[in-house]
Amino acid sequence: MNELCKLGIKEARAGLAKGDFTSVELMQAVIDRYHEENARIGAYLTFDEEGALAEAKANPGGVPLAIKDLINVKGQPCTCGSKILKGYTSAYDATVIKGIRAHGFVPAGRVNMDEFAMGSSTENSALGRTVNPYDVTRVPGGSSGGSAAAVGGNLCIAALGTDTGGSIRQPASFCNCVGLKPSYGRVSRFGVTAFASSLDQVGPITKSVEDAALLLQALAGHDEMDGTTPREPVPDYSAAIEGATLKGVKIGLPKEYYIDGLDPEVKRITDEAIKKCAAAGAELVEVSLPHTDYAMAVYYVVAPAEASANLARFDGVRYGHRSERSDNVFNLYARSRAEGFGPEVKRRIIMGTYVLSSGYYDAYYGRASKVRTLIRRDFETVFGKVDALLTPVVPTPAFKMGEVQDPITMYLNDLFTIPGSLAGNCSISVPAGFTRAADGAPPLPVGVQFICDAFREDSLLGIARAFEQVERGA
Amino acid sequence: MNFENTIGLETHVQLKTRTKMFCGCLLKTGCEPNTNVCPVCLGYPGALPMINKEAVKLTVMSGLMLGCEINRHATFDRKNYFYPDMAKDYQISENGNPLCIGGGVTIETPNGPKTIRINHIHLEEDAAKINHYATTSGVDFNRGGTPLMEIVSEPDMASADEAIAYLTALKEMLVYAGVSDCNLEEGNMRSDVNISIRPVGETKLGTKVEIKNMNSFRGIHAALEYEARRQRECMAHSIPIVQETRRWDGEALETASMRSKENAHDYRYFPEPDLVPVALSEEQIEAWRALLPEQPKARRARMIEEYGIAEYDADVLSQHKANADYFEAAAKGLDKKIAKQLCNLFMSDVMALLNESGKAIGECAMRPEALRSLVTLAAKGTINGPTLKELLPEIFEKGGDPEAIVKERGLGAVSDASALEAFVDQAIAANPGPVADFKAGKKAAAGFFVGQVMKLSKGKADPKIVGPLVAKKLAAL
Incomplete structure (x- = not known):
């Protein structure tokens, strides 16, 4: 492997600045690694090598970023992991793409994902198989599985993912990456194919917390094209984490997250993380988020409802897959969609359509919206008392490919990540250790999650950075 | 048994904004299909809507004119339905919490003035236009996303005449304020018409029939008359009236069933997560109120009073805001006698010139000041009648200062x-x-x-x- 691929953003920038290598050499290293390793890992779906090299040449400080295949880059594919968008070429750039280009990044290849970001293993991709670089018999997590596998497997310097209910944090935990889900509205969604509009956020998947800060800087801010991005000032995140410490930081441990049924290795690693924080001077207190139990139910009403409308546009009329067997408008819709969407997407469209149906709205969507407010208040109350929350990211380490067949079991992957998504606050998955494999199998990475109040990415990154240093023994 | 009609209208008005409701595409007619389009109005993956503030302004101004209560916190919803004219396969509309609530329009009836109450006015996006060809159909998204204001009346109209009086009053008001051109042929103003009948004295509403997408006053009048008759005949023959949507056939001059209530769409409305509520401050609403033009009715009365012109003339002049504005600019500072002469000249000669040239008053070269000067010269006897009639078409066509022309050419009347x-x-x-x-x-x-x-x-x-x-x-x- 070309050693350049192991670099993070900060190191790559330092190397580029010193003239140790050029942006073209860096991009070439990523492309070489793609040729060498992608057949095994399957992180990337497509890679416009010529385009990426040309852009790297034009952008001498440019660091390659793998892009989740639902973010529009003009002239490139944007399949969302779905057959329905196979062959589709983006007509415009997402705001985050303009942002990363303006901040010294270059879009590299397009990475795999669960179809329309619905899933926790990337097994729902209709277009490719992605495995966990730490154990190729296991899943990389999802839905940003391609992003995490690319970063964790050193197939790229860093990546963009999206998180709706855990889709950045869970794969980051499975692939030994840092995965940041920004507060709702912190990053523009314009040009990011929507799954659930009130939950979706783009965020960095990186090799360090410092890198996450650098990449978030390129993403965050108000966008004239996205009405849900407020004019909150954007702090200098790298400056904010400079010299960050856990000393005196008040960290809450929500009791609802420390449940029976947690994988013992996950429990051990999380407990050790708590101890390390305490040893570093953090004050740890038990707190309660009483409505946590309802989060999963709320999420599986709200997200599919929004998805059922968001995915209606894939109808075969203007772009995307159009059924050959369409002899009238109704069949054009029905057959194009039946042929184009995979089973999980169909399941969620049906669920979403059902909960919005006349006579059911109040009982489902209306009720879920109210409970969502209660969940948000839980967090607001807690953040009046503590600076951050520390929780497991996922109840288990990466599971085997094909192991989870039942949708509900799959949904439980997001148990600890969904409440924060519903509340709209910010959270991060930071590597916390590896499992002790019993049967000679490779050890698996496990992360822990820190959660902070909305628009407090500065303190979230600071705490995560301090933890990372403790964890790395620095 | 004697029956009475209850008629309610849902009137869609295309707003006269420069750009579309949720994107920056220009609103131009007569362009090649699908040239004024972008990822937003084509419903491309990842595209997001942004609210056109001008459309909010025009809707609020309409609400203020109609005496509505203005909602300080209106919200948008998604109305879900699959049809090729709606790119996203949902329409962004205001379902439960619209911009304007209540209000009314006063119309003249043979029994005196009557107020037709408004239920609410909401803002939404127009659908694209579908063109049908021999073997295929095409969608033109140029129109898709045009800001559309829907004015929903209460079922307060009792006849086709009243419905037309209501629409005429609405149109006059909206055109006057520059909210819309309300050009019916262009589809700027379209109405869904609801009608039911009930025995006189009955307070409960009868079973209603809706006739959708009517874009001519004549058609609306004929359809309402037809429906009122049809429903009475149903009653007379004990045929139950079903709640349904009917279509007006302008050739056969009759309505025909389209779909019944059982087959009505379930639009699955829910709050539009891509847009935050429209927050309106008191200051903003007052600033918009200050922009409201004087209403035609009030203007007529004032013009009669101020210029001593005939009621008929005031009526004709005020029908078109541009004409009334021009007349008032020209009549500025004139005493009533000369103002009246100005009015006569405007009503006869200037109107004739406008008709002949096919120009709007704003397009003619003659400034209002020039017309004032011309009439003043004639009134003072500086020029005689024939000279006035000779100069008017010339100045209308080419502009210029009448006083200077009269002097230069020695056209002054000989009265010595x-x-x-x-x-x-x-x-x-x-x-x-x-x-x-x-x-x-x-x-x-x-x-x-x-x-x-x-x-x-x-x-x-x-x-x-x-x-x-x-x-x-x-x-x-």
Whole structure:
């Protein structure tokens, strides 16, 4: 492997600045690694090598970023992991793409994902198989599985993912990456194919917390094209984490997250993380988020409802897959969609359509919206008392490919990540250790999650950075 | 049994904004299909809507004109349905929490004025246009995303005439405020018409029938008359009236069933997560209120009072805001007598010139000040009637300052009595024949001499002075 691929953003920038290598050499290293390793890992779906090299040449400080295949880059594919968008070429750039280009990044290849970001293993991709670089018999997590596998497997310097209910944090935990889900509205969604509009956020998947800060800087801010991005000032995140410490930081441990049924290795690693924080001077207190139990139910009403409308546009009329067997408008819709969407997407469209149906709205969507407010208040109350929350990211380490067949079991992957998504606050998955494999199998990475109040990415990154240093023994 | 009609209208009005409701695409007609489009109005993956503030402003202004309560926190919803004219396969609309609530429109009826209550006004996006060809259909998204305001009335109208009076009043108001062109042929104003009948004295509403997408007043009138008749016949023959949507067939002049209530769409409304509520401050609403033009009715009354013009003239003038604005600019500072003359000239000659040229008043070269000056010159006798009529078309066409033109060309009327007397004497001396005729009793011969004097003065003599002068001289012979 070309050693350049192991670099993070900060190191790559330092190397580029010193003239140790050029942006073209860096991009070439990523492309070489793609040729060498992608057949095994399957992180990337497509890679416009010529385009990426040309852009790297034009952008001498440019660091390659793998892009989740639902973010529009003009002239490139944007399949969302779905057959329905196979062959589709983006007509415009997402705001985050303009942002990363303006901040010294270059879009590299397009990475795999669960179809329309619905899933926790990337097994729902209709277009490719992605495995966990730490154990190729296991899943990389999802839905940003391609992003995490690319970063964790050193197939790229860093990546963009999206998180709706855990889709950045869970794969980051499975692939030994840092995965940041920004507060709702912190990053523009314009040009990011929507799954659930009130939950979706783009965020960095990186090799360090410092890198996450650098990449978030390129993403965050108000966008004239996205009405849900407020004019909150954007702090200098790298400056904010400079010299960050856990000393005196008040960290809450929500009791609802420390449940029976947690994988013992996950429990051990999380407990050790708590101890390390305490040893570093953090004050740890038990707190309660009483409505946590309802989060999963709320999420599986709200997200599919929004998805059922968001995915209606894939109808075969203007772009995307159009059924050959369409002899009238109704069949054009029905057959194009039946042929184009995979089973999980169909399941969620049906669920979403059902909960919005006349006579059911109040009982489902209306009720879920109210409970969502209660969940948000839980967090607001807690953040009046503590600076951050520390929780497991996922109840288990990466599971085997094909192991989870039942949708509900799959949904439980997001148990600890969904409440924060519903509340709209910010959270991060930071590597916390590896499992002790019993049967000679490779050890698996496990992360822990820190959660902070909305628009407090500065303190979230600071705490995560301090933890990372403790964890790395620095 | 005697039945009465209850009629309610849902009127869609395309707003006169520069750009579309949720994106920056220009609103232009007559362009090649799908040229004023972008990822947002084509519903591309990842595209997001942004609210057009001008559309909110025009809707709020409409609400203020109709006496609605303005919602300080209106929200948008998604209305889900699959059809190729809606790119996203959902329409962004305001379902439960619209911008304007309540209000009303007062119409004149044979029984005196009547107020038609407004339920609410909401803002949404228009659908694209579907064109049907021999074997295929095409969608033109140029129109897709046009800001559309829907004014929903209460079922307060009792006849087709009242419905038309209501629509006419609405149209007049909206055009006046520049909210919409309300051009029916262009589809700027379309109505869904709801009608039911009930026995006189009954308070419960009958079963309603909806006729969708009507875009001519004549059609609406005919459809309502037809439906009122059809429903009465149903009643007479004990045929139940079903709640349904019917279509007006403008050729057969009848309505036909489209779909019944059982087959009605379930639109699965839910709050649009891509848009935050429209927060309106008191200051903002007041600033928009200040932009409201005087309403036609009030303006008519004021113009009659201020300029002493006839009711009919005030009526005609105020129908078109541009005409009324022009007239008032021209009449500025004139006393009532001259203002009235100005009005007469505007109503006859200027209107005729507008008709002939096919121009709108704003397009003609004549400034209002020039028209004022022209009328003033005539009123003061500086120029005579024929000169006025000669100059008007020229200035209408090319513009210019009447005073300067009159001076430059020496068109000033000759009203100096001694000069005119000389012309009269000259004419009498040169025409012994007609003099003899006059003396023989042919009084009409006097006209001949007036003509001669006009000729001698090269048209500048004031015929009003010449006439009596000629009569006097001839009588003295």
